[in-house]
Amino acid sequence: MSRAFNFSAGPATLPESVLLQAQAEMLEWRDSGASIVEHSHRGPEFIQVAAEAEADLRALMSIPDDYAVLFLSGGATTQQALIPLNLAAPGQSADYVVSGHWSKTAIKQAKPYVAVNTVASSEAGGFRDIPARSDWRLSKDAAYVHITANETIHGVEYRPSHYGDTLDTGDTPLFADFSSSIASEPIDISKYGLIYAGAQKNLGPVGVTVVIVRRELLERAGQPRADIFTYAAHLKGESMLNTPPTWNWYMLGLNVKWMLAEGGVAEFARRNAEKAALLYAAIDGSGGYYRNEVDPAVRSRMNIPFFLHDDALDKSFLAEAKAAGLIALKGHRALGGMRASIYNAMPVAGVKALVAFMQDFQSRHG
Ligand SMILES: Cc1ncc(COP(=O)(O)O)c(C=O)c1O
Incomplete structure (x- = not known):
């Protein structure tokens, strides 16, 4: 398993x-x-x-x-x-x-x-x-x-x-x-x-x-x-x-x-902020390959919608992510694109794995 x-x-x-x-x-x-x-x-x-x-x-x-x-x-x-x-x-x-x-x-x-x-x-x-x-x-x-x-x-x-x-x-x-x-x-x-x-x-x-x-x-x-x-x-x-x-x-x-x-809500606040910062940095640092459209002042720490620069790549992104052990990234049908929900129980390692996958995907499909 x-x-x-x-x-x-x-x-x-x-x-x-x-x-x-x-x-x-x-x-x-x-x-x-x-x-x-x-x-x-x-x-x-x-x-x-x-x-x-x-x-x-x-x-x-x-x-x-x-x-x-x-x-x-x-x-x-x-x-x-x-x-x-x-x-x-x-x-x-x-x-x-x-x-x-x-x-x-x-x-x-x-x-x-x-x-x-x-x-x-x-x-x-x-x-x-x-x-x-x-x-x-x-x-x-x-x-x-x-x-x-x-x-x-x-x-x-x-x-x-x-x-x-x-x-x-x-x-x-x-x-x-x-x-x-x-x-x-x-x-x-x-x-x-x-x-x-x-x-x-x-x-x-x-x-x-x-x-x-x-x-x-x-x-x-x-x-x-x-x-x-x-x-x-x-x-x-x-x-x-x-x-x-x-x-x-x-x-x-x-x-x-x-x-x-695990340390209570103060510790989860720390982890949640770290996870969100990692993922937003990867999106913002992708040179427009990925984008999040929310005003940075009110970006959610929990649910991060993002889009690929070309939505023709969405299917491959989801299939390859799944093969890499990263599931349920499809965005809500109202918005399309992707969404990563990174609640309390998502470990920092999960977000690091997602970021590494996104960078790898970009380098292969850039
Ligand atoms: C912010 C928010 N409010 C309400 C709901 C609806 O919740 P429920 O399905 O528990 O009725 C959801 C479900 O995703 C939600 O995200």
């Missing part, structure tokens, strides 16, 4: 040691007589797994006590609908900043439940940058301001060096889709009212979604809805209102333990 370096945008690569531990525990979890997937979610075994996962995630991300952590199913897309249902009053508006495909998805899911104000958009420029904070036309009585922290397809990311503390939205809470950048660098959670992310890129396998929300926001009445769509009810039920995705939650827990053991 030889595992390739997997640049998939999500579901994405996981650490080999985590996969091996899951394999070793598949038949029997810690002398319990059964696999963790076979235990009741209400039994002591899974309750322990769930509690450890939450405590470890709180430690990893320095989540303050006045924030609840929910482990839900339905993916980030479901949260995009649940957010206005729970946190906007009937007839209220909410402010959305549009910086790429996933901002637009957030609006699409929210529209049935809230009056959406698009307060700024970088669509006219093809989503190659993010609207400057000074251009956001925030409303006075919005329920929240929604941003997409990292645009997985367009490869733009709110960088602290560019935005600093200017993301402050005053009395209106800031909500952020962190699906493709959660736990990739230290962030100050207290600056946000709510953060959500599907696990399948930076935290573990697909099937479990993390919602981190300031507890006092859950006192908002929101709109008429069933219990199963209610964050406060999920919190009261410890994310077990119905049968939760136990296997995915367990895998997330293993992955978070791995991240803590």
Whole structure:
């Protein structure tokens, strides 16, 4: 068996040691007589797994006590609908900043439940940058301001060096889709009212979604809805209102333990910055053979779209990359070209291998 370096945008690569531990525990979890997937979610075994996962995630991300952590199913897309249902009053508006495909998805899911104000958009420029904070036309009585922290397809990311503390939205809470950048660098959670992310890129396998929300926001009445769509009810039920995705939650827990053991988010921030710098330098230093079109101030550290100077070479690039043990580099169909997703679990060695391959490909097909 030889595992390739997997640049998939999500579901994405996981650490080999985590996969091996899951394999070793598949038949029997810690002398319990059964696999963790076979235990009741209400039994002591899974309750322990769930509690450890939450405590470890709180430690990893320095989540303050006045924030609840929910482990839900339905993916980030479901949260995009649940957010206005729970946190906007009937007839209220909410402010959305549009910086790429996933901002637009957030609006699409929210529209049935809230009056959406698009307060700024970088669509006219093809989503190659993010609207400057000074251009956001925030409303006075919005329920929240929604941003997409990292645009997985367009490869733009709110960088602290560019935005600093200017993301402050005053009395209106800031909500952020962190699906493709959660736990990739230290962030100050207290600056946000709510953060959500599907696990399948930076935290573990697909099937479990993390919602981190300031507890006092859950006192908002929101709109008429069933219990199963209610964050406060999920919190009261410890994310077990119905049968939760136990296997995915367990895998997330293993992955978070791995991240803590490797040095936590500060260490991943270092590695992620190193990987992104290596790849952007290779693209920018290729004399135009490869190009990335994003404003360097907001280039994503996680998802790096790039194009070959001649798209007739795309097929050979992908085939030869695969033969060299580098998989899932095909760009999203909305953009074409290539995309390398280099989340927490992608080792620096994977990016070095990709860079070496790109240089070799250029020398052979130049
Ligand atoms: C930034 C972002 N938001 C939302 C989604 C949708 O997530 P899900 O498929 O978990 O609903 C994705 C998926 O790739 C994403 O990258």
